[in-house]
Amino acid sequence: MKLSIIVPFHRGKHFLEDCLASIKDQGITDFETVLVLDHITEDISDIIEKYSDINIKKVELNKEKIKDRKFGSEENAKVLKDHSGAAAAKNAGIEAAEGEYIYFLDSDDYILNGTIPYLLREAEEQQADFVYGRRNTTWNKRMVYLAYVEDHNDDTGAINNDEDKTEPENYKKEKVEQEISLAYPGIDRERLRQMTEAYYNLILSRKGFMNVTLTGVLIRRSFLESNGLRFNEKFIFFYDLGFMIRMLNMAKSFSMAEEAVYVKRYHNDPIHYPALSQIKTADRFEEYMESYSQARKLAQNNPVLCRILDYKFLNAFVKTFARNIARDKDELWRTERFKLLNEAMQEVEPSVIGCFKGYEKKIVKDILSGKLNKLKFRINFNLGIKKLLKIRKRWRVLACYLYEHYFIKLPVKDNWVICESFFGKSYSDSPKYIYEYLCKNYPGKFKFIWVINKRTKIPYKPIKVRRFSIRYAYYLARCKYYVFNVRQPDWVVKRKGNVFLQTWHGTPLKRLVFDQEEVMTASPLYKAQFYKHSRLWDYLVSANKFSSEVFRSAFLYDKEILEYGYPRNDLMYHPDKDKIAADIKRKLRIPEGKKTILYAPTWRDDEYYGKGEYKFSLKLNLRLLRKELGNDYAILLRTHYYIADKLDVTGLEDFVVNVSGYDDITELYLISDILITDYSSVFFDYANLKRPILFYTYDLEKYRDMLRGFYLDIEKDVPGPLLFTDEEVVEAIKNIDIISARYKEKYEEFYEKFCSLDNGQAAKMVARRVFNLE
Ligand code: C2G
Numbered sequence: 212m213k214l215s216i217i218v219p220f221h222r223g224k225h226f227l228e229d230c231l232a233s234i235k236d237q238g239i240t241d242f243e244t245v246l247v248l249d250h251i252t253e254d255i256s257d258i259i260e261k262y263s264d265i266n267i268k269k270v271e272l273n274k275e276k277i278k279d280r281k282f283g284s285e286e287n288a289k290v291l292k293d294h295s296g297a298a299a300a301k302n303a304g305i306e307a308a309e310g311e312y313i314y315f316l317d318s319d320d321y322i323l324n325g326t327i328p329y330l331l332r333e334a335e336e337q338q339a340d341f342v343y344g345r346r347n348t349t350w351n352k353r354m355v356y357l358a359y360v361e362d363h364n365d366d367t368g369a370i371n372n373d374e375d376k377t378e379p380e381n382y383k384k385e386k387v388e389q390e391i392s393l394a395y396p397g398i399d400r401e402r403l404r405q406m407t408e409a410y411y412n413l414i415l416s417r418k419g420f421m422n423v424t425l426t427g428v429l430i431r432r433s434f435l436e437s438n439g440l441r442f443n444e445k446f447i448f449f450y451d452l453g454f455m456i457r458m459l460n461m462a463k464s465f466s467m468a469e470e471a472v473y474v475k476r477y478h479n480d481p482i483h484y485p486a487l488s489q490i491k492t493a494d495r496f497e498e499y500m501e502s503y504s505q506a507r508k509l510a511q512n513n514p515v516l517c518r519i520l521d522y523k524f525l526n527a528f529v530k531t532f533a534r535n536i537a538r539d540k541d542e543l544w545r546t547e548r549f550k551l552l553n554e555a556m557q558e559v560e561p562s563v564i565g566c567f568k569g570y571e572k573k574i575v576k577d578i579l580s581g582k583l584n585k586l587k588f589r590i591n592f593n594l595g596i597k598k599l600l601k602i603r604k605r606w607r608v609l610a611c612y613l614y615e616h617y618f619i620k621l622p623v624k625d626n627w628v629i630c631e632s633f634f635g636k637s638y639s640d641s642p643k644y645i646y647e648y649l650c651k652n653y654p655g656k657f658k659f660i661w662v663i664n665k666r667t668k669i670p671y672k673p674i675k676v677r678r679f680s681i682r683y684a685y686y687l688a689r690c691k692y693y694v695f696n697v698r699q700p701d702w703v704v705k706r707k708g709n710v711f712l713q714t715w716h717g718t719p720l721k722r723l724v725f726d727q728e729e730v731m732t733a734s735p736l737y738k739a740q741f742y743k744h745s746r747l748w749d750y751l752v753s754a755n756k757f758s759s760e761v762f763r764s765a766f767l768y769d770k771e772i773l774e775y776g777y778p779r780n781d782l783m784y785h786p787d788k789d790k791i792a793a794d795i796k797r798k799l800r801i802p803e804g805k806k807t808i809l810y811a812p813t814w815r816d817d818e819y820y821g822k823g824e825y826k827f828s829l830k831l832n833l834r835l836l837r838k839e840l841g842n843d844y845a846i847l848l849r850t851h852y853y854i855a856d857k858l859d860v861t862g863l864e865d866f867v868v869n870v871s872g873y874d875d876i877t878e879l880y881l882i883s884d885i886l887i888t889d890y891s892s893v894f895f896d897y898a899n900l901k902r903p904i905l906f907y908t909y910d911l912e913k914y915r916d917m918l919r920g921f922y923l924d925i926e927k928d929v930p931g932p933l934l935f936t937d938e939e940v941v942e943a944i945k946n947i948d949i950i951s952a953r954y955k956e957k958y959e960e961f962y963e964k965f966c967s968l969d970n971g972q973a974a975k976m977v978a979r980r981v982f983n984l985e
Contacts, residue, residue, distance in 0.1 A: 214242040214331065215310035215432070218318050219300030221249045223484045224258065225728065226319035226476065229353040231262040233321035233474075239328060243268050245307050247300040250276065250293060270307045274299045277447065283493035290485055291447060291492070298442035298450035301425075305441065313435060315426045316473070319486065321353050322427075323360075323472040330429040333468040340434040340462035343413060344471025346376075346427050350479050350735035352728065355917050376416045381566040382522050384411045390515045406515075408467055409459060415519050419527060420502060421488055424451045425458075427473030434462065448487060448495060449502035456509045456516060479730040480738045482767065499527075500551050507558065514560075521563040528552065528578065529571040536583075537590035545583060553581050610684035611702045618688035623708050624658070627690040631662035633716070633852045634697055634823070635678035638667045639875040641714035641752060641974070642694045644778035647671070648974040653984065660686045667874060692982070698744045705747045712981045713748040714778065717892025718758045718965055721813075722920040723765035731816035731918055742767060750981050752777065752973075754895065755965050761922055775976040776968035782877045783899045784971030792881040799868055801845050801882070808944065809883035811849040811876065812907070813891035816918045824855040830909050831887075832937040837866040839941045847879055851891065885947060887940065890914055890921070894929065899966045901958065903951045904931035905943050911935070930958040 216234055220227055234244055243266045246259075250272065259267055274295040282288035301315060312334060316322060326344060334342045349356050388407040392398060398406075417423045430440075438461050442450045459465075478486040492498075503524050510516035532552060535544045556579045564575050570593055577586035602609045628649070630642040638661065649657055650671035659673035662683060669675065676682040679700070687693075687703055696714045705711070722728075730737045745766050753759040754777040762768050785791060793803075801807060810831060818826040827850055836846065848858060850871040860867045870879055876893065880886070886897045887905045894904050906929060908914075915921055926933060931954055934940050943950055951958075978984060 212241055212243060212310045214239070214312045214314060214327065214429075215245050215304075215308035216242060216314045216316055216327075217245045217247065217301060217304030217308060218316050219247045219249060219297050219304060220255075220318040221251060221294045221300075222253060223319055224253045224255055225352075226484070227255065228258055228261075229321050229476075230316060230318050231258065231265060231267075233323070233353060234265050234316070234327075235262060236324050237322070237327040238324075239331075242266060242327075243308075243310060245270060245304045247272055247304045247307075249295050249297075249300045268307060270303050272300055272303050274303070274444075280447065281493035283491060287490050287492055290490060296444065296447055296450075297487070298444045298446060301442050301450075302444065305435065308432060311432060312429050313432050314429045317426050317475075319478065319484075320426065320473065320475050321356075323474060326471040326473065327429075329468045329471040333466055333471075334429055334431065337464055337466045339431070339464045339466050341428055341430040341458060341465045342468055342471075343409070343428045343465075344468050344473055346473045346475060348475045348477060350477045350730060352476075353474075355729055355731070356474060358917060376422075377418050379415055379522070379526070381568075382415060382519075384415075387411050387415060387515065387519070390518060394514045405465055409465055410515065410519060412467065413455060413459070414516075415523070420449050420452050420499060420506075420523065423455050425454055426475070427471075430458070443502070443505070446498055446502055447492065448498055452502045452506045453509055456506045456520075459516065460510065460513055477735065479735050480725065482738065482742050483725070496532075496548060497551075500555060504555065504558075518560050518563050521559045522566055524555065525559065525563060525567060525575055528556075529567065529574060533574050533578075533586070533590050534594070536578075537587045537594070545587075549578075549583055552578055606681070607679040610679055610681045611700075613681060614684035614688050614702060618685050619704070619706065621689055623691050623706050624689050625691050625708070626657045627660065627686070628657050628692040628694060629660040629662065629686050629690040630673075630694045631678070631699075632696050635662040635664040636852050637874040638663055638669050639779075639877075640696045640716055641778040641977075642696055643875065644781050644974040645694055645712075645714070645978050646673075648778075648978050649982065652975075653982075657692075657982075660690060698741065699747065701740065701744070703747070709747075710750075710981060711748045712750045712752070712977070713745075714752040714977075715758075715762070718754050718895035719761050719765070720892060720895075720921055720923055720925070721890055722922060723761065725767055726761070726765040726922075727919060729918070734822055750977075752977055754780070754973075755968055757922075757964060773977050773980055774968065776966075776970065776973035777896065778974035778977055779875075779877050780896055780899050780966075780969045781971045781974050783880065783896075784969065788881055791878075795878050796882045799847075799870070799873075799882070801868065805845045806843055806884040807845050807847055807882055808885045808887060809847045809849060809870075809879055809897075810887045810907075811879075811891055811893045812851065812889045814851045814853045815910075815914070820855055823853060825851070825853040827851070827854040827856050827858070829858055831907060831940065833860070833863055833867055835937050836941060836944075837863060840944055841866050844884075844944070847883060849873070849876065849879065885944065890919070890925075894931075895965050898930060898958070898962055899969050901962065903947050903954075904929075905940065905950075906931055906933045907935075907940055908933045909935055928961070930954055930961040 218230060245268050247270045272295050276294060277292050277296050282291055305313065330342050330344060384407060387410050388403065391403055391406050414423050438457065440454055440457055443453050478484050478489060481489040503520065507517060507520055510520060536549060564572065567575055574586055574589055577589060630646050632638065632640040632642045646659060661669050661673040661675050662678050663675050664677050676686060691708055691710060693711045694714065696716045724738055724741045745768055749770055751762055751768055751772050753762060753772050753774045756774065759772045759774050762772065814825040814827065820826060833846065846867045847870045848860065848867050850858060858869060860869055873879060880897050880900060885903050885905065886894060887907050888894050889906060889908050897904060923929065932943060932950060934943055
């Protein structure tokens with residue numbers, strides 16, 4: 212048999228499926244997939260059956276589970292101690308392998324099509340002991356990744372470049388080449404090139420030691436066996452390093468196949484499926500030091516590898532460990548770990564220290580001479596200067612600094628309330644209605660702070676602050692009550708007595724947070740951050756039973772849910788709503804006789820400029836709509852609050868009003884005769900008015916299947932038609948009465964399920980519960 216692909220598996224069935232699918236698509240036949248099951252808990256029989264054609268050989272790992280380690284936290288122990296670990300699993304895979312070659316593929320990763328054939332061809336042509344390819348990284352599942360590759364016309368997937376790689380600042384490839392020629396005088400050119408490439412690609416340019424890995428490397432089994440190459444099972448994290456050093460030292464011939472691409476998948480859900488790199492045990496540092504020292508011994512006859520290892524160690528010291536010595540709460544850093552570092556530093560090849568300059572070189576010398584206080588002073592001074600420079604560039608760093616060091620020490624004020632809606636972009640949503648209820652019914656009882664970034668008239672004269680200003684940080688520290696409809700900044704901590712009311716901002720159609728398989732937003736760390744932020748919430752508002760259930764699973768939220776309807780929807784039940792609507796229409800200068808259509812689409816996770824700044828290109832053909840409907844209707848065009856693009860409606864002023872900057876969308880619902888949306892939660896709210904809703908879902912498949920996934924079957928459960936072209940939209944508007952009649956029953960069902968709690972009293976109910984009012 213030509214090849215054994217070794218796939219160690221412990222948990223994460225959805226990852227495994229992608230991994231096996233990528234093997235299947237290699238188009239090879241003479242191979243086996245050695246699937247090593249390391250104390251698994253999920254039932255994967257369906258997957259095994261589905262992939263029966265990739266010749267799966269199951270190996271049940273019976274080795275002892277990981278023990279005698281300092282896991283640091285219960286969560287870490289839960290993840291780590293119930294299996295034998297990747298090193299043991301990979302070794303078991305080697306024992307079971309029968310192929311002429313071995314390839315290591317982790318079960319949470321996948322390979323691009325053609326990778327294995329490229330590697331095999333290269334290995335045969337070069338008679339190589341091992342061959343490696345490129346390594347890319349991604350946060351996405353295979354289907355999404357491949358779609359990206361196709362979209363960008365890039366058959367290697369260079370869009371997600373290797374984030375585990377760093378460009379070593381002071382140790383370039385040329386330097387490696389030079390050192391190899393010096394150490395091995397007379398070396399032939401081809402061998403020199405091979406060694407330079409391999410040392411650089413497989414070790415030097417990998418971030419830290421953790422990313423020095425055998426995954427993605429094809430190895431001739433006879434070479435591996437004759438040299439007894441195995442992974443060090445003592446290690447949880449750094450088990451590859453020694454193997455790699457020995458392999459590089461012993462191989463006669465090796466080479467790189469540029470076209471072969473291994474895709475390492477990051478884990479966006481560190482709560483349920485943490486990747487090894489996301490786990491920090493209490494003794495990870497000790498393991499790091501031990502693996503370094505062992506690798507150093509294994510490399511002792513190879514001065515170039517020794518220097519590379521030393522360089523990486525020094526780099527880790529100046530970039531990470533030094534800071535720990537100065538700032539970490541754990542005294543170990545200034546006692547035993549300091550000693551360990553000091554001892555290891557004595558062994559470092561002195562000339563490698565010369566790769567570092569200035570401050571970095573000085574702290575290396577400090578640790579070398581064992582001067583703890585001097586070292587601490589120097590690091591603290593340097594960090595202080597860096598902070599100052601950061602503050603000069605961005606005032607929000609100062610706000611955060613003052614919050615953490617000063618404001619937080621002042622007492623919490625019992626009757627201070629801070630309200631924020633959509634990141635201070637508007638005076639709106641449920642916080643607005645709760646605030647107005649409190650001001651009206653309990654005048655003088657509370658002092659209110661509104662977070663608002665623009666000039667907006669807010670009734671009852673609250674204190675206004677800008678988001679991320681120093682005053683914002685001050686009030687965040689001092690207010691007892693928080694009324695937010697989005698997440699709070701990362702640095703906010705819970706103080707004794709704080710009460711956090713999270714109103715949230717919509718009944719979910721699109722899958723949220725932990726129910727979302729893919730995170731395509733600007734920050735893939737979204738799930739981890741969300742988890743941290745939502746731990747601070749005490750009350751969460753929900754408009755219906757459906758939302759409550761979703762929030763529990765999507766937010767992993769287990770505190771009190773206030774299932775009272777949405778305060779923001781109270782206005783739609785106001786006794787004077789017709790008069791209010793007429794006033795708003797006048798304010799927006801919409802002629803009384805004109806009917807209005809509100810077009811309120813949502814944002815797209817994959818189209819952004821940066822965090823919280825999304826692109827939106829208008830697909831609705833407004834000119835066509837004007838031509839067909841202009842006499843009877845006006846369009847209210849409303850982009851989502853994340854959208855940074857300002858839509859240009861020049862030439863259409865008589866037909867379109869851009870209401871993207873209008874504060875409160877509920878007021879816009881009141882004056883709209885029809886709503887057009889796509890996947891935005893706006894339709895759940897608008898349905899309170901029982902007026903017609905159209906869904907312009909021109910990118911349904913992509914949005915549903917790739918970007919998000921839905922909680923509802925959008926084709927069956929929503930109270931209006933899905934429309935895919937401008938012509939269909941026009942037709943639907945022209946026949947709106949027929950559509951209303953057609954959807955009558957479904958609409959009623961929908962209303963019953965999602966709107967029946969709304970009755971104009973939600974703000975009152977929520978306020979009374981949270982603020983303990985009679
Ligand atoms: N919104 C708006 N204008 C739009 C779209 C949305 O004013 N064009 C407001 C509405 O109040 C809406 C809220 O923003 O209910 C949330 O918008 P969604 O489009 O649903 O998207 P998102 O912000 O991702 O929230 O549970 C709901 C989800 O969290 C969705």
